Amino acid sequence: MTVTLEREAPVGAPVAPATPLPTPEPEPEHAPAAQLHDILIISYSGELEKVWATMLLASTAGAMGIKCKVFVTFWGLQAFVKDTKRITGQNWMQKMLSIMQRPGISHRKLSKMNFFGMGPWMIGRLARQYKDASPKELLEIAQSMGVEFIPCQMTMELYGLTRDDLIEGMGEPVGAATVIGLMNDGWSPLFI
Amino acid sequence: MTTALIAQKLDARGLNCPMPIVKTAIAIKSLTAGDLLEVLATDPGAVKDFAAWSKSTGNEVVEQSADQGVYRFVIRRK
Numbered sequence: 001m002t003v004t005l006e007r008e009a010p011v012g013a014p015v016a017p018a019t020p021l022p023t024p025e026p027e028p029e030h031a032p033a034a035q036l037h038d039i040l041i042i043s044y045s046g047e048l049e050k051v052w053a054t055m056l057l058a059s060t061a062g063a064m065g066i067k068c069k070v071f072v073t074f075w076g077l078q079a080f081v082k083d084t085k086r087i088t089g090q091n092w093m094q095k096m097l098s099i100m101q102r103p104g105i106s107h108r109k110l111s112k113m114n115f116f117g118m119g120p121w122m123i124g125r126l127a128r129q130y131k132d133a134s135p136k137e138l139l140e141i142a143q144s145m146g147v148e149f150i151p152c153q154m155t156m157e158l159y160g161l162t163r164d165d166l167i168e169g170m171g172e173p174v175g176a177a178t179v180i181g182l183m184n185d186g187w188s189p190l191f192i
Numbered sequence: 193m194t195t196a197l198i199a200q201k202l203d204a205r206g207l208n209c210p211m212p213i214v215k216t217a218i219a220i221k222s223l224t225a226g227d228l229l230e231v232l233a234t235d236p237g238a239v240k241d242f243a244a245w246s247k248s249t250g251n252e253v254v255e256q257s258a259d260q261g262v263y264r265f266v267i268r269r270k
Contacts, residue, residue: 036248060210063217064248133207141214 038067040180040187046075046101048108048135050122054192055138062145069187070142071179072170073152076192078103079135080149081165083152089160104134105167150174157170198226198266205234205262212238213245216267220251223269228254231265238263 006185010094040059054070061068072080081103082089087096088103101109115118127134133141143149153173163173183189201208202219204212212233212265235241239256242265255266 056210059214063210063214064245066248067215130208131206131211133211138210145214145217174258 001086017186036066037086038069038182038185038187040179040182040189041068041070042189042191043070043072043076043079044074045111046078046108047111047192048123049110050192051076051105051108052123052135052138055135055142057190057192058147059133059138059145062142067145069171070147070149070150071174072149073155077151077155077159077166079105079108080151080167082167083107083136083162085165088165091158093161094160105139106134107188112190137158139167157184163164163189197228198230199223200211200232201232203232204238207233208235209237209241213241216242216245216265217249220249220267222270225266225269228270229267229269231267235263235266238265239244242267 015187016157039057041054041058042043043051045051054076055076058068078101083104083106085103086098087095109117110119117138124134128131139149149169150171150175151161151173154161156166156173164169179189193226194260197210197250200219202215204215211229214231214237216231219231223229231242239258240270241254245251246267250270252268253265254268255264
């Protein structure tokens, strides 16, 4: 039987120097920033909770110094119509649609528990109580941090929207090819 | 104690995600490189969020502590 014993220096012998611990790699004074990936959010839904999620992520990306574009299409574009616009569109059907659902970021409905506006009203009150930023505040922050919101050309035509109907500071309207092109360039897509 | 060197203080207590990070990102822009910013926050997610923010922006969290639900971060501007 072999028993490994701790090596013991014989009495009187010079004490062997303790094996030094391997020194960890010194941390650089300023750790280099991580490799950043550009983020492309496709804002498709127009419901309050989804618009909120879009604004939350977009403003955070802006705060983190990450390049972020938001392609705003279909129902999502309704949130980017100025809050003050009541009826939009060129023909009666487009106008009717804007009457059926009021455009503007402050007039979003919940996909669940809407209850004729009671759901969004309660969510809004709770958010204020807990000091959560509203989608509108987050949108303004995101814009100030360089997040670019790009309207979908096709959706604008479908709803009969003009550039004047949309909020200030939006990018040039583009189409699907631009979105696919960005993804092909390595932008990480996120569909909300 | 680094208190003497802190160039600016930000009170983000009571604010929820992502506002502590957003306000920090705004505040840090008004500092010059090497300056320290002190942030107070109560959002429990802030600890991990500040680490992620620091990693992506390169602004270093030089000090961090928690006292009765209040998190204190000292950040050096890159």
